[in-house]
Amino acid sequence: MEKWKVFAIVSMLFAGLTSVIAKYGMKNLSSDVALSIRTIVVFFIIVLNALVFNDVLQQLKTAPKSNLIFLAISGVTTSLSWIFYYKAIKIGNVSEVALIDKVSIVITLLLSFIILKEPITSKLILGSIFILIGMMIIIWK
Template identity: 45%
Template sequence: MWVVYALLSALFASLTAIFAKIGIKGVDSDLATAIRTVVILILAWGIAFFRGGISSIGSLSKFNLLFLVLSGLATGLSWVFYYKALQLGNVSQVAPIDKLSIALTLILAFVFLKEPLTTKTLIGAGLIISGTLVLIWKA
């Protein structure tokens, strides 16, 4: 089932780039990010409320909260820079560079989470990096 969720994530991430590029015309990128964040805030809390996730909020440890806050900060900074890049560049070039996060995540997962860095993982990361270079190369 995780594959279905991952594919849906990819679909909505691609729509995010398209909708953002259309919506950001003539708009300050920081304001656009703030509007997007409010929508996500309402959506996420709504889902947590209606699916019963809020009831477990008291069981979060300080450790959980610390890393969830750090994750939120990283996400927020990612969005700020992504929207600025979309405002200044082409979606067809910005989106592939943004997806370099996949290769970086594989490396960081090896360093910090001790996840295996196999030959298959290295080849995949290399292909992602190579593909990104091909897509952003201006002829």
């Protein structure tokens, strides 16, 4: 199996645990306090990972400014996504919130076709349709 697929599967497994563990952990906390705690832990683990496995300072010195700007914008969008996700799982069912949140995959696919010029395949289109149908089933009254 290709290395990126192994990484994606491991990511999927941890992502699947994340929301349920977070919902359990925020029982007596606001979503904002809970997210702050989670983000502090994420920050330290990611910085440690970057320091151990990469030459961080050299990469930062040589990285084009446009790369850093786009990564900063990505950080803003990630933060906003997490803030609203945590607000949603605090008051809603994790199973339903997670499914609606995963429709972001469809947005990602559309943007990857338009901006990154990645290939469009029938498998990707069909998978996107099934994701949208799943969300419609969940949110339909």
